[in-house]
Amino acid sequence: MGNILALCEFNGPTLRSSALANLAFARAAATAHGGEVIALLVGAGAQAASADAAKYAPKVIVVEDAGLAHYLAETYAPIVARLANENGATVVSATATAQGKDLLPRVAALLDAGMASDIASMTAKDTFVRPILSGNALSTVQISTPIVCVTVRQTEFEPATELGSAGAVTTAAAGAIDALGATFDRLDAQKSDRPDLGDAKVVVSGGRGMKTGENFKVLEELADLLGAAMGASRAATDAGMVPADWQVGQTGKIVAPNLYFAVAISGAIQHLAGMKGSKTIVAINKNKDEPIFQVADYGLVAEWEKAIPELISEIKKLKASR
Amino acid sequence: MKILVPVKRVPDPTQKAKIKDGHIDLTGASWIVNTFDEYAVETALRLLENGADGTRAAGEIIVVSIGPEDAAKEIRTTLAMGADRAIHVVTKDSEIDALVVVKVLQSIIAAEKPDLVVMGKQAVDGDANQVGQMLAGKLGWAQATFAATLELAGDKKSLLVGREVDGGVEYKRVPVPSVITVDLRIVGSKSVKNGITPESHNYSGEGARLPSLKGIMAAKKKPMVTGKLGDYGAEAAPVIKELSVTLPPPRAAGQIVADVPTLVKKLADEAKAL
Numbered sequence: 230m231g232n233i234l235a236l237c238e239f240n241g242p243t244l245r246s247s248a249l250a251n252l253a254f255a256r257a258a259a260t261a262h263g264g265e266v267i268a269l270l271v272g273a274g275a276q277a278a279s280a281d282a283a284k285y286a287p288k289v290i291v292v293e294d295a296g297l298a299h300y301l302a303e304t305y306a307p308i309v310a311r312l313a314n315e316n317g318a319t320v321v322s323a324t325a326t327a328q329g330k331d332l333l334p335r336v337a338a339l340l341d342a343g344m345a346s347d348i349a350s351m352t353a354k355d356t357f358v359r360p361i362l363s364g365n366a367l368s369t370v371q372i373s374t375p376i377v378c379v380t381v382r383q384t385e386f387e388p389a390t391e392l393g394s395a396g397a398v399t400t401a402a403a404g405a406i407d408a409l410g411a412t413f414d415r416l417d418a419q420k421s422d423r424p425d426l427g428d429a430k431v432v433v434s435g436g437r438g439m440k441t442g443e444n445f446k447v448l449e450e451l452a453d454l455l456g457a458a459m460g461a462s463r464a465a466t467d468a469g470m471v472p473a474d475w476q477v478g479q480t481g482k483i484v485a486p487n488l489y490f491a492v493a494i495s496g497a498i499q500h501l502a503g504m505k506g507s508k509t510i511v512a513i514n515k516n517k518d519e520p521i522f523q524v525a526d527y528g529l530v531a532e533w534e535k536a537i538p539e540l541i542s543e544i545k546k547l548k549a550s551r
Numbered sequence: 552m553k554i555l556v557p558v559k560r561v562p563d564p565t566q567k568a569k570i571k572d573g574h575i576d577l578t579g580a581s582w583i584v585n586t587f588d589e590y591a592v593e594t595a596l597r598l599l600e601n602g603a604d605g606t607r608a609a610g611e612i613i614v615v616s617i618g619p620e621d622a623a624k625e626i627r628t629t630l631a632m633g634a635d636r637a638i639h640v641v642t643k644d645s646e647i648d649a650l651v652v653v654k655v656l657q658s659i660i661a662a663e664k665p666d667l668v669v670m671g672k673q674a675v676d677g678d679a680n681q682v683g684q685m686l687a688g689k690l691g692w693a694q695a696t697f698a699a700t701l702e703l704a705g706d707k708k709s710l711l712v713g714r715e716v717d718g719g720v721e722y723k724r725v726p727v728p729s730v731i732t733v734d735l736r737i738v739g740s741k742s743v744k745n746g747i748t749p750e751s752h753n754y755s756g757e758g759a760r761l762p763s764l765k766g767i768m769a770a771k772k773k774p775m776v777t778g779k780l781g782d783y784g785a786e787a788a789p790v791i792k793e794l795s796v797t798l799p800p801p802r803a804a805g806q807i808v809a810d811v812p813t814l815v816k817k818l819a820d821e822a823k824a825l
C-alpha cells in the first residue's frame with residue numbers, strides 16, 4: 230500500500246495541461262500501489278488552482294507561503310520530500326517539464342529514492358519504460374527503493390479526465406524555507422497566442438534552411454492558418470532566428486502532434502528524438518537525401534520559398550471548399 | 552577558482568542502436584565524451600580564461616569520471632582541451648546508477664572542496680538528467696540546471712545563470728559553491744561572462760573547442776588518479792536495474808509526393824490530418 234504524490238504545475242486558476250499527463254500516470258500508479266492519488270500544488274497561487282486540481286484527484290494538498298513567491302528547486306524539494314513521507318507516498322511524480330526535470334531528481338536525493346526520468350509507460354508498480362540513446366531505444370527499468378521518483382513524458386499519457394466528485398483540499402505548512410543562497414532574478418517571458426508546443430495538435434517547425442528570422446513569417450502564417458504551434462531545430466534557435474523555447478528535440482520540447490511539418494530541417498537524431506512520435510510527419514526540404522525523409526510520411530522535395538506560399542494557398546482553397 | 556567537472560564517456564549517439572540478449576550491444580561501438588560534459592569543460596575553461604589572449608586566471612579544473620578502464624581515453628580528451636588533472640574511478644557501467652555516481656562525487660567534493668561543480672545536464676546514453684540535481688540536493692548546495700548563459704559576479708562569490716525554461720528564460724543567482732548543469736547554448740559565442748574575457752570577444756564555432764596538438768601533448772603528462780568505488784565510500788549497488796532494451800517500432804515507409812496540391816490532397820483524404 231502506498232500513495233502517489235503527484236506534483237501539479239498550474240497557471241492561474243487552472244492546472245497546466247502538462248499536469249494532466251502526470252495525473253493520468255498517478256491514477257494508474259495508485260491502482261498498482263493500492264493507494265490514492267494526492268495532487269500537490271506548491272507556490273504562489275496554489276490555493277486558487279486547488280479547485281481545478283480537485284476535479285482530478287481525490288485529495289489535494291496546497292502549500293502556499295510568502296517565502297515561495299518564485300519557484301526554486303532549493304525551497305520546493307524539501308517540502309515535496311517531507312510531504313511524501315508524511316503522506317505515505319511510495320511514488321512521487323511530476324511531468325517532465327522544465328520544472329519537473331529540475332525538481333524531481335533533487336527530491337529523489339532527499340528521499341534516497343531511485344528515479345526513472347521521462348517515462349513512456351509503467352509496466353509494473355516498480356517497473357518503467359523510458360526512451361534512451363536519444364530516443365533510439367526503449368529501456369525497461371526496475372527500481373528497488375521503497376519510494377520511487379518518476380517524471381512522465383507528457384506526450385505518452387492521455388490527459389486525465391475529471392472525476393465524478395471533487396476531491397478534498399487540505400493545506401500544509403511550508404516549514405522552514407531556506408533557498409541555500411539561491412535567488413530568483415527574473416523571467417524573460419516569451420509570450421505567444423499560439424497553443425503550447427507540448428500539446429498542440431499541429432506543429433510547424435523550421436530549420437537552418439529558413440536562413441533568417443524574418444523568413445519564419447511565412448511559416449507563422451501557415452501555423453496560424455492551421456492553429457498550430459511553432460517549432461524549430463537547434464540550428465535555427467542557436468542562430469537566434471527564433472526564440473530558444475521553440476526548439477523541438479532531445480533537449481528542446483518533445484512533441485507528438487497529429488501533424489508535424491519539418492521545413493528546411495535535415496533530421497538529425499536529436500531533432501527526431503523530439504518529434505518521431507507525431508502521427509503524420511511532413512518534410513519539406515530541397516535535398517532528397519536528407520534523413521528527415523526517412524521518418525516523413527509525406528516528403529516534398531522543394532525549396533520552401535516556393536512550396537510554403539503554395540501550401541498556404543492550397544490549404545486556403547481546401548478550407549473554402551468545405 | 553577551483554572547478555570540478557564530472558564527465559562521462561558514452562557511445563556515439565549517431566551510431567545505430569543494436570540489441571543483443573535483450574540489451575544494447577556495444578561491441579565495436581565508438582565512444583565519445585558526453586557532449587554536454589564536453590560543453591561543461593568548455594564552460595569551466597571560459598570561466599577561468601581570458602578568451603581573447605588565451606591566458607588563464609588562477610584556478611584549477613579537475614575532471615572526474617566514473618566508468619570503465621577504457622574511458623581513460625575520453626578523460627584524456629578533456630585534459631587535452633585544457634582541464635588540469637583527472638580522477639578516474641574505475642568500474643563497470645552496469646555497476647553504477649545515478650545514486651552511486653552521486654555518492655562518489657560527494658566524497659570527492661568533500662576532499663577537493665571545489666568552488667563550483669560544472670557538469671552536463673544529461674548523459675546522452677541513458678538521457679536521465681538526474682545526477683546534477685541529486686548531487687546538489689545531497690550536498691545541500693544551490694543548483695542551476697540547464698544553464699544557457701553564465702555571468703560570474705565581480706567578487707566571484709555568485710553567478711547569474713540564464714536557464715531556458717518553458718515559456719522563456721529564467722535568470723537565477725546562485726552562490727559559490729553550487730552545482731551548475733549546462734545546456735546546449737552555453738557554448739554560444741558570448742554565453743559565458745567571467746569579467747576577464749573582453750565583452751567584445753566572440754568565441755567561435757557551435758560546440759566545444761577541439762584539443763590542439765599542443766594540448767594533446769600536454770595532456771599526456773597531466774596527472775590522472777585512478778581508484779575504485781570503495782575508495783570513495785561507494786559500492787556497486789545500483790537501485791536501478793535495466794531489465795531489457797527494445798528498439799522502437801520503425802515508422803511505416805513514407806512517400807515522396809510530386810507537388811504541393813498532391814500533398815494537400817493526401818493530407819486531407821489519406822491522412823485525414825487537415
Ligand SMILES: Cc1cc2nc3c(=O)[nH]c(=O)nc-3n(C[C@H](O)[C@H](O)[C@H](O)COP(=O)(O)OP(=O)(O)OC[C@H]3O[C@@H](n4cnc5c(N)ncnc54)[C@H](O)[C@@H]3O)c2cc1C
Pocket residue numbers: 435436437438439461462463464465476477478479480481492493494495496497498499500503513514515516519531532533534586587675735
Ligand atoms: C547534444 C546535442 C543535442 C542536440 N539537441 C537538439 C535538439 O533538441 N533539437 C534539434 O533540432 N537539434 C539538436 N541538436 C542539433 C542537431 O544535431 C542538428 O545540428 C540540428 O538539428 C540541425 O538543424 P537543421 O536541421 O535546422 O540544420 P541543418 O542540418 O543545417 O539542415 C538544414 C536543412 O535545410 C535544407 N534547406 C536549405 N535551404 C533550403 C530551402 N531553400 N528549402 C528547403 N530546404 C532547404 C537543407 O537541405 C538541410 O536539410 C543537438 C545536438 C547535440 C550535439
Ligand SMILES: Nc1ncnc2c1ncn2[C@@H]1O[C@H](COP(=O)(O)O)[C@@H](O)[C@H]1O
Pocket residue numbers: 556557558559585587588615616617618647649652670671672673674675677678679680681682683
Ligand atoms: N559515470 C559518470 N561519471 C562522471 N560523471 C557522470 C557520470 N554519470 C553522469 N555524470 C554526470 O552527470 C551528468 C548528468 O548525467 P545523467 O543524470 O546520467 O543524465 C552528466 O552530464 C555528467 O556530468
